[in-house]
Amino acid sequence: MKSWQLLKIKGMSCNHCVKAVTKALNEIEGIKNVKVDLDKAEASYDEVKPVSMNTIRERIEKAGYEVE
Numbered sequence: 001m002k003s004w005q006l007l008k009i010k011g012m013s014c015n016h017c018v019k020a021v022t023k024a025l026n027e028i029e030g031i032k033n034v035k036v037d038l039d040k041a042e043a044s045y046d047e048v049k050p051v052s053m054n055t056i057r058e059r060i061e062k063a064g065y066e067v068e
């Protein structure tokens, strides 16, 4: 199982934010190949195992950002 996912992320303003969001997503089991686009305020990744949206929201918020 592998599916490509796209998220809208609120609150990123520089490359430090991109790194923080990338790290937060990479640390979630089941998520691979994270790519964060600062200009589009988007994050994409491959979901290789089911991951709950709550987990994703929680980790992103812990890092200081918001999933739209």
Ligand SMILES: [Cu+2]
Pocket (backbone or CB within 6 Å): 012, 013, 014, 015, 016, 017, 018
């Ligand atoms: Cu920043």
